[in-house]
Amino acid sequence: MTHEAKDRLIFALDVDEFAAAEEWVKTLHTNVGLFKIGKQLFTRCGPEVVKMVQKHGGQVFLDLKYHDIPNTVAKAGVEACRLGVKIFNVHALGGEEMMRRTVAEVDAYCAKSGSERPLLLAVTILTSSTAETLRGVGIDRPVDEMVVRLAQLAKTAGFDGVVASPKEAALIRAACGSDFAIVTPGVRPSFAALDDQKRVSTPAEAIAAGATSLVIGRPISAARNPLEAAGKILLEIEAALAT
Numbered sequence: 001m002t003h004e005a006k007d008r009l010i011f012a013l014d015v016d017e018f019a020a021a022e023e024w025v026k027t028l029h030t031n032v033g034l035f036k037i038g039k040q041l042f043t044r045c046g047p048e049v050v051k052m053v054q055k056h057g058g059q060v061f062l063d064l065k066y067h068d069i070p071n072t073v074a075k076a077g078v079e080a081c082r083l084g085v086k087i088f089n090v091h092a093l094g095g096e097e098m099m100r101r102t103v104a105e106v107d108a109y110c111a112k113s114g115s116e117r118p119l120l121l122a123v124t125i126l127t128s129s130t131a132e133t134l135r136g137v138g139i140d141r142p143v144d145e146m147v148v149r150l151a152q153l154a155k156t157a158g159f160d161g162v163v164a165s166p167k168e169a170a171l172i173r174a175a176c177g178s179d180f181a182i183v184t185p186g187v188r189p190s191f192a193a194l195d196d197q198k199r200v201s202t203p204a205e206a207i208a209a210g211a212t213s214l215v216i217g218r219p220i221s222a223a224r225n226p227l228e229a230a231g232k233i234l235l236e237i238e239a240a241l242a243t
């Protein structure tokens with residue numbers, strides 16, 4: 001496998017125990033470059049679990065989806081830098097000022113400390129949401145319009161990319177240009193179940209639409225042979241990159 005494909009595969013460590021997380025990292029690190037630590041695992045285990053992934057040679061996507069007043073999110077972002085994570089994210093719905101302040105404080109911290117600057121991603125509209133979900137919170141716009149609008153806002157604020165459904169990757173690529181990262185969850189290889197995801201694509205479709213990395217959890221963790229499932233996904237990513 002080339003590093004190219006492996007570094008585009010992000011495994012969602014959606015487990016509640018340190019030992020289970022470590023087992024996954026040991027099992028998958030040959031086929032997976034980045035491990036996503038989300039709210040469940042981080043709330044249970046804290047920064048120690050970030051260090052554990054790094055100790056095994058994996059890189060960390062800290063998926064805490066910050067959404068708060070600008071000062072609070074910017075300061076949380078600096079703490080994410082201090083942990084040495086490769087990627088962290090916020091909700092684009094937190095607004096332009098929240099994102100701008102975060103970029104400014106992260107840049108200042110990294111310049112001063114000499115640490116590598118993480119990739120800053122903004123979540124657009126969650127892949128579990130539909131037009132009905134948006135209407136329920138008073139947003140009467142179509143999902144794809146909101147996604148593009150939030151992606152453009154993130155780019156204007158200085159963010160490196162977005163988290164979005166692969167269904168909207170092509171629209172984001174067209175609106176935000178070629179050097180903007182598009183990280184897509186909601187990816188389901190043909191061998192996997194949909195679970196609670198609603199707007200999904202296969203790995204090949206996601207890459208062809210312009211996704212730069214894929215976040216995949218249950219299609220790997222629920223597979224009979226998870227390492228083999230990750231390997232099949234890598235092959236699909238490689239084939240899509242070659243076309």
Ligand SMILES: O=C(O)c1cc(=O)[nH]c(=O)n1[C@@H]1O[C@H](COP(=O)(O)O)[C@@H](O)[C@H]1O
Binds near residue numbers: 123126128164186218
């Ligand atoms: O930010 C995310 O990672 C994320 C955003 C989104 O819109 N949808 C989404 O599913 N996710 C995350 O991506 C992962 C998807 O996991 P699976 O559905 O098991 O592949 C979960 O950890 C979600 O929290």
